Amino acid sequence: MWWRLGAGSPAAPEARPRRVNSTPPQPHPPHAQDHPLAEWLLLGCGVVAAMHVGKLPPALPVLRQQLGVSLVEAGFLLSTVQLGSMLLGLALGLGADRFGLRRSLLGGLWLLVLASLAGTQATGAQGLLAARAAEGVGVLLVALSAPSLLRRIVPAHRQSLRLGLWGTYMPTGTGLALLLGPLAIATLGWAGWWAGLALLSAAMAVAATVVLQPDGTAESARPQGGSGPVSPTGSPTASPSASTSASTSASIFTATLGRSGPWLLALSFGAYSAQWLTVIGFLPTVYAEAGIAPGTAGLLTAVAALANAGGNVAGGRALHQGTPARVLLMCGFAAMAGGAFVAFALQDTVSFSMRYAAVLVFSGVGGLVPATLFALAGQVAADPRAMPVVVGLLTQGTGAGQFLGPPAAAWWAAGHGGWSQTWVATGSAALAGAALAWALCQRLAGPTAPASRAGL
Numbered sequence: 001m002w003w004r005l006g007a008g009s010p011a012a013p014e015a016r017p018r019r020v021n022s023t024p025p026q027p028h029p030p031h032a033q034d035h036p037l038a039e040w041l042l043l044g045c046g047v048v049a050a051m052h053v054g055k056l057p058p059a060l061p062v063l064r065q066q067l068g069v070s071l072v073e074a075g076f077l078l079s080t081v082q083l084g085s086m087l088l089g090l091a092l093g094l095g096a097d098r099f100g101l102r103r104s105l106l107g108g109l110w111l112l113v114l115a116s117l118a119g120t121q122a123t124g125a126q127g128l129l130a131a132r133a134a135e136g137v138g139v140l141l142v143a144l145s146a147p148s149l150l151r152r153i154v155p156a157h158r159q160s161l162r163l164g165l166w167g168t169y170m171p172t173g174t175g176l177a178l179l180l181g182p183l184a185i186a187t188l189g190w191a192g193w194w195a196g197l198a199l200l201s202a203a204m205a206v207a208a209t210v211v212l213q214p215d216g217t218a219e220s221a222r223p224q225g226g227s228g229p230v231s232p233t234g235s236p237t238a239s240p241s242a243s244t245s246a247s248t249s250a251s252i253f254t255a256t257l258g259r260s261g262p263w264l265l266a267l268s269f270g271a272y273s274a275q276w277l278t279v280i281g282f283l284p285t286v287y288a289e290a291g292i293a294p295g296t297a298g299l300l301t302a303v304a305a306l307a308n309a310g311g312n313v314a315g316g317r318a319l320h321q322g323t324p325a326r327v328l329l330m331c332g333f334a335a336m337a338g339g340a341f342v343a344f345a346l347q348d349t350v351s352f353s354m355r356y357a358a359v360l361v362f363s364g365v366g367g368l369v370p371a372t373l374f375a376l377a378g379q380v381a382a383d384p385r386a387m388p389v390v391v392g393l394l395t396q397g398t399g400a401g402q403f404l405g406p407p408a409a410a411w412w413a414a415g416h417g418g419w420s421q422t423w424v425a426t427g428s429a430a431l432a433g434a435a436l437a438w439a440l441c442q443r444l445a446g447p448t449a450p451a452s453r454a455g456l
Helices: 001-007 009-015 030-034 036-054 057-066 071-080 084-101 101-119 125-153 156-168 169-211 242-257 261-289 292-321 325-345 352-366 369-381 384-413 419-444 449-455
Strands: none
Touching: 001 242, 001 325, 009 352, 030 242, 036 101, 036 125, 036 156, 036 292, 036 325, 057 169, 057 261, 057 419, 071 261, 071 384, 084 125, 084 261, 101 125, 101 169, 101 292, 125 156, 125 169, 125 384, 156 261, 169 261, 169 292, 242 384, 261 292, 261 325, 261 352, 261 369, 261 384, 292 325, 292 352, 325 352, 325 369, 325 419, 325 449, 352 369, 369 384
16 A cells, blocks of 8 residues: 555555455556546645645735734734644544545535635725635645545556645745735735635536546545555445444544554644745745835745655655655755755855755755655554544644744744744754654564554
């Protein structure tokens, strides 16, 4: 199965899927290869959702001027979009699978439409904060539903590549928003920029309605190991009784939360996301304060964000070729710590080009981290039916990191001499993330890993 690609050679015995009954596992559904449009549409939905996360940074200078938003309030505007993920990730991760992954995806897209339109009517930070919180729930629903749908429709031999590519949805969407935002704001104003993304989200919702088939009656009951007939969107054709399904879901939920692996995975991702959104989110503001034109600042930040997408793709390919997950994670966190130090601590010592190169290293090599952690999610889940719970917990950890990181960094910068001290906050997160990721890999790659997976 695909999760064997996330660990190094010591975990090779885990390449054999667990057998839960005497029926031989069937090969992956052959029709899964016949629906690439659904795969790319799901990736597109993630990118559009991520654009709502990235639409704010290029608008911050304008919002601070027109609405009187303070620096700390700007930090909360950046992070409030992750409030839903921080509070509801786990609950919605379980609920989305039972409610229907397609329904959840569409609900998230339409919520983004409504919340973005509501944001255009805001006259102060409070109104924007409320709209951003609602947008965060929409982003969360898309982020939870799409990877689970991908895992069901993509053949096993391509899953590490596709899920590694899925890890690019946030940097790609953020990069596009950072690239297009300054032009849109200069032409339409920030409210027009919000409305334009609402229309784009509506278009994706209509496309998903047409392309993705309706949810099955027992979508969450796909047999373990991926066997059994499924629809092009991953809906199984057979269902157990409602009481059996509820009992099974509850046992999977309890067993997953009782293991250390999912928690280490979520906390590692939180440490990564806190750094990334802090640096990328505030770059336009930092550059604006340095006298760089908004269009140039947006372009520089967009390139930095898109470099992260390249790192994600490289990480997925490296895993596919057998590079140990531990190596990729340590390289990623080390690059983030070092890149932030050069970019911020040495701003009065080295040239701008050197500091910008450090930002590219921070974001690009740092992209190895989410690609690797997404791939490890399947190994941590063990049972495919636990995947929505693991992804929900991972999303909750990501949301917590992105919610707490930017305001904490802004508070630290405001009270300790400006942006030059930002590296202290991001470096602390990098150190914590590396320690958590090391512990996770130790558990996955232990000498008795196959027998001890229940304890992960």
